[in-house]
Amino acid sequence: MYKILKKKELAANIYLMDVEAKRVAKTCKPGQFVIVRTDAAGERIPLTICDYDREAGTVTIVFQTVGAGTKMMAELQEGEAFHDFVGPLGCASEFVGEELSAIKDKRFLFVAGGVGAAPVYPQVKWLHEHGIAADVIVGSKTKDLLILEKEMEAVAGNLYVTTDDGSYGRSGMVTQTIKDLIAEGKQYDVCIAIGPMIMMKFVCLLTKEYQLPTIVSLNPIMVDGTGMCGACRVTVDGKVKFACVDGPEFDGHAVNFDEAMRRQQIYKTQEGRAMLALQEGETHHGGCGNCAD
Amino acid sequence: MDVLKKIPVREQDARERATNFQEVCLGYNKEEAMEEASRCINCKNAQCIKGCPVAINIPGFIEQVKNGDIAAAYQVISESSALPAVCGRVCPQETQCEGKCIRGIKGDPISIGKLERFVADWARENNIKPEGAKEKKGKKVAVIGSGPAGLTCAGDLAKLGYDVTIFEALHEPGGVLVYGIPEFRLPKSDVVAKEIENVKSLGVKIETNVVIGKSTTIDELMDEEGFEAIFIGSGAGLPKFMGIPGENANGVFSANEYLTRSNLMKSFDERSNTPIMHGKKVAVVGGGNVAMDAARTALRLGAEVHIVYRRSEEELPARVEEVHHAKEEGVIFDLLTNPTEILSDEKGWVTGMKCIRMELGEPDESGRRRPVVIPDSEFTMEVDTVIMSLGTSPNPLISSTTDGLETNKWKCIVADEANGKTTKEGVYAGGDAVTGAATVILAMGAGKAAAKGIDDYLSGR
Numbered sequence A: 001m002y003k004i005l006k007k008k009e010l011a012a013n014i015y016l017m018d019v020e021a022k023r024v025a026k027t028c029k030p031g032q033f034v035i036v037r038t039d040a041a042g043e044r045i046p047l048t049i050c051d052y053d054r055e056a057g058t059v060t061i062v063f064q065t066v067g068a069g070t071k072m073m074a075e076l077q078e079g080e081a082f083h084d085f086v087g088p089l090g091c092a093s094e095f096v097g098e099e100l101s102a103i104k105d106k107r108f109l110f111v112a113g114g115v116g117a118a119p120v121y122p123q124v125k126w127l128h129e130h131g132i133a134a135d136v137i138v139g140s141k142t143k144d145l146l147i148l149e150k151e152m153e154a155v156a157g158n159l160y161v162t163t164d165d166g167s168y169g170r171s172g173m174v175t176q177t178i179k180d181l182i183a184e185g186k187q188y189d190v191c192i193a194i195g196p197m198i199m200m201k202f203v204c205l206l207t208k209e210y211q212l213p214t215i216v217s218l219n220p221i222m223v224d225g226t227g228m229c230g231a232c233r234v235t236v237d238g239k240v241k242f243a244c245v246d247g248p249e250f251d252g253h254a255v256n257f258d259e260a261m262r263r264q265q266i267y268k269t270q271e272g273r274a275m276l277a278l279q280e281g282e283t284h285h286g287g288c289g290n291c292a293d
Numbered sequence B: 001m002d003v004l005k006k007i008p009v010r011e012q013d014a015r016e017r018a019t020n021f022q023e024v025c026l027g028y029n030k031e032e033a034m035e036e037a038s039r040c041i042n043c044k045n046a047q048c049i050k051g052c053p054v055a056i057n058i059p060g061f062i063e064q065v066k067n068g069d070i071a072a073a074y075q076v077i078s079e080s081s082a083l084p085a086v087c088g089r090v091c092p093q094e095t096q097c098e099g100k101c102i103r104g105i106k107g108d109p110i111s112i113g114k115l116e117r118f119v120a121d122w123a124r125e126n127n128i129k130p131e132g133a134k135e136k137k138g139k140k141v142a143v144i145g146s147g148p149a150g151l152t153c154a155g156d157l158a159k160l161g162y163d164v165t166i167f168e169a170l171h172e173p174g175g176v177l178v179y180g181i182p183e184f185r186l187p188k189s190d191v192v193a194k195e196i197e198n199v200k201s202l203g204v205k206i207e208t209n210v211v212i213g214k215s216t217t218i219d220e221l222m223d224e225e226g227f228e229a230i231f232i233g234s235g236a237g238l239p240k241f242m243g244i245p246g247e248n249a250n251g252v253f254s255a256n257e258y259l260t261r262s263n264l265m266k267s268f269d270e271r272s273n274t275p276i277m278h279g280k281k282v283a284v285v286g287g288g289n290v291a292m293d294a295a296r297t298a299l300r301l302g303a304e305v306h307i308v309y310r311r312s313e314e315e316l317p318a319r320v321e322e323v324h325h326a327k328e329e330g331v332i333f334d335l336l337t338n339p340t341e342i343l344s345d346e347k348g349w350v351t352g353m354k355c356i357r358m359e360l361g362e363p364d365e366s367g368r369r370r371p372v373v374i375p376d377s378e379f380t381m382e383v384d385t386v387i388m389s390l391g392t393s394p395n396p397l398i399s400s401t402t403d404g405l406e407t408n409k410w411k412c413i414v415a416d417e418a419n420g421k422t423t424k425e426g427v428y429a430g431g432d433a434v435t436g437a438a439t440v441i442l443a444m445g446a447g448k449a450a451a452k453g454i455d456d457y458l459s460g461r
Helices: A022-027 A068-075 A114-129 A149-155 A174-183 A197-209 A257-263 A268-283 B030-037 B047-051 B058-067 B070-078 B084-090 B112-125 B148-159 B188-201 B218-223 B255-263 B289-300 B320-329 B440-458
Strands: A002-011 A014-020 A033-037 A045-048 A051-053 A058-064 A084-089 A108-113 A135-140 A159-163 A190-194 A214-217 A233-236 A239-242 A249-251 B140-144 B163-167 B205-207 B229-232 B252-254 B281-285 B304-308 B332-334 B337-344 B350-363 B369-373 B379-381 B385-388 B427-429
Touching: A022 A051, A022 A058, A022 A084, A033 A058, A045 A058, A045 A068, A051 A114, A058 A068, A058 A114, A108 A114, A108 A174, A108 A197, A114 A135, A114 A149, A114 A190, A135 A149, A135 A174, A149 A159, A159 A174, A174 A197, A190 A197, A197 A214, A197 A257, A233 A249, A233 A257, B030 B058, B030 B112, B047 B058, B058 B070, B058 B112, B070 B084, B070 B112, B084 B112, B084 B188, B084 B440, B112 B188, B140 B148, B148 B163, B148 B188, B148 B229, B148 B440, B188 B205, B218 B229, B229 B440, B252 B255, B255 B289, B255 B385, B281 B289, B289 B304, B289 B320, B289 B385, B304 B337, B350 B385, B427 B440
Parallel strands: A108 A135, A108 A190, A135 A159, A190 A214, B140 B163, B140 B229, B163 B205, B229 B427, B252 B385, B281 B304, B281 B385, B304 B332
Antiparallel strands: A002 A014, A014 A058, A033 A045, A033 A084, A051 A058, A214 A249, A233 A239, B337 B350, B350 B369, B350 B379
16 A cells, blocks of 8 residues: 655645655656556546655655546545555656756756646756756646745746736746747747646647747556557657657657647546536436536 | 267356346356266377366366366366466367367367366365465565466466565556456456465465566566566557557547456446446457457447458457357457548547458468458448457567567567576566467466476576
8 A cells, every 4th residue: 555644735626645655766757657546446547756755765746636536536635545556657758868968058948837837846856956957937827726836946947937817926828938038038958848738739839939849748548557558649740659658758849739639538528427426426317417318 | 968069058148148247158067067077088198288288187187077076176277277267268278178189079079168167166166275385495586467477477486485476567466367358258356366366375475556667677676676586477568550540539449448448447337437438339440359358348338349350250360259259249240341541520539430341362471361452342330439459569668678688579578488588597488478469378388387497497407
């Protein structure tokens, strides 16, 4: 069992947990993910790693409750445990495997949207620990949903916070901040954008104009996470890739985002029903107008 | 009784079973088993044993069934096989033991598979366990993967007194027995879980949620965790797709994904939290056992199901029994048909599959007649779900993270068939990771050979 040593609600319906998982904590790297299950009947939920403590043997995950599965995760308390916690899965961020001399003069721009701040954090932290100061844009719908601001501030070169509604920091989408920074004369060699698929798509459309190489981290539907099922296939540069073993990070300018977004919808109806069943129990028998029968 | 005819085995009615996930075959009772066993003429030079990849003493156990001593029959089988309840259900006996049976020359061969199944089920119901090692060797062996190869290798090594730990990537042990083969062919909690319990009762430890090549590596297991030998039985790997347009549309799945959702994640059961697509009209592309499993699963989930295969019925790689069962249940076979494109609507959902008719030409390198396109024979099948069952290619997770472990041009691990020895000292391999996709029993045979190889190696022979 994988004990939850710490649980914290970072914002409404966004939770952080430190989970005891010695094997994962020992070998994981920024960019990789884990798959968790809450109980013996639970679905396998992939989550990008937010942080890790090799000595304590813990891995930090951050998640937002969006469906029945994540809602059940949120119900777990400190001292309780996940039924399953497997990883690290996928490839580490490209720069982790490169020679330090090759990356130390690179100008990194990270763009995080919403809960995407969680997977961005270990990358910025890793660079910080290796003496590289990266600029970070964190976008959030509104002030109350902003997460990990202090943590990010401690490891980023410059941190730019923007909210869609202007309730905190700059006002507008992350793409606006990218435009502003470049207009101010900032120059970057590589951009790493992680957030909702639609945000990554628009960041990539913009950075393509600037000819700024951009890496994105995809979170498609997955089952096993080890290459066995092919549920997570995405088209990159016209070729089919499995996000779980070939990714999850890819060249954002080559990703077919429209297809990837369509594929995320495959189980939406069923997920919605599962959520209703969880909220209303046996009482939900149709007639709500949202389900077919 | 006509000695030339086998005792028929009871099955669930085809129309009824097509709507449920309960086991198709109901198996023999003791009277039926004893009667069938009495047909065995106990050949001195038993050909059936030669046909068995794990060389079970078949006339030996049948003799005990004949005598009505089922416990003794079980001990005879468990000397050679760790998974008799599984093998009795899923082995292709018609090409192995039963295919060699002398009785089969003039009449029906002995139903060896059904007898094995009866003995194993009886032992389970009567709580009889295989016998473990009397002395411990104090040497640690790691087994990667808890499928048929791994379980067999682990069971044999434990019986020899080794301290065995199995590392499994998924959350449940069993490999293909759990994620691949459906409940209606191989019940999970009643049969597979119990066989795994038996292996554990021999002293084998199973650590789930460990992905070798990611969570840790073969080298770390040997250098840091003190394992003196390792068996890799990591299984088949990545599903193949056809490479035709539209294959990423919503509603196209690999058979691996579809079956894993249904079998491992139990999404056929309403209580499961994992969704599965409930198609109305499903095309399963391919003709192997996995294709039959996917088709029969889709059927049970309420779909009209078509098997789409580019050769003719004669070339279907699936077991005759599986094809027969699928037909009985109402699966439609569209043979000599090959998909060329998958069509979808503006939101990306599958609406149909363009196909072309084929005919058989000259034999190809596999010895089977090559399917050739019939010009201008294109047509569109209206389907909402397509399941690709075209086989797998090896998973590079282990081979790419282990120093000195050689793979062949198909990226399968190179291992000696006789003893499972790989190019890396102390590391052995077998099953689909070595051969590419094959059968449960061949994987078990390889696991068995490797256990012997590892014992020889660790005994300094």
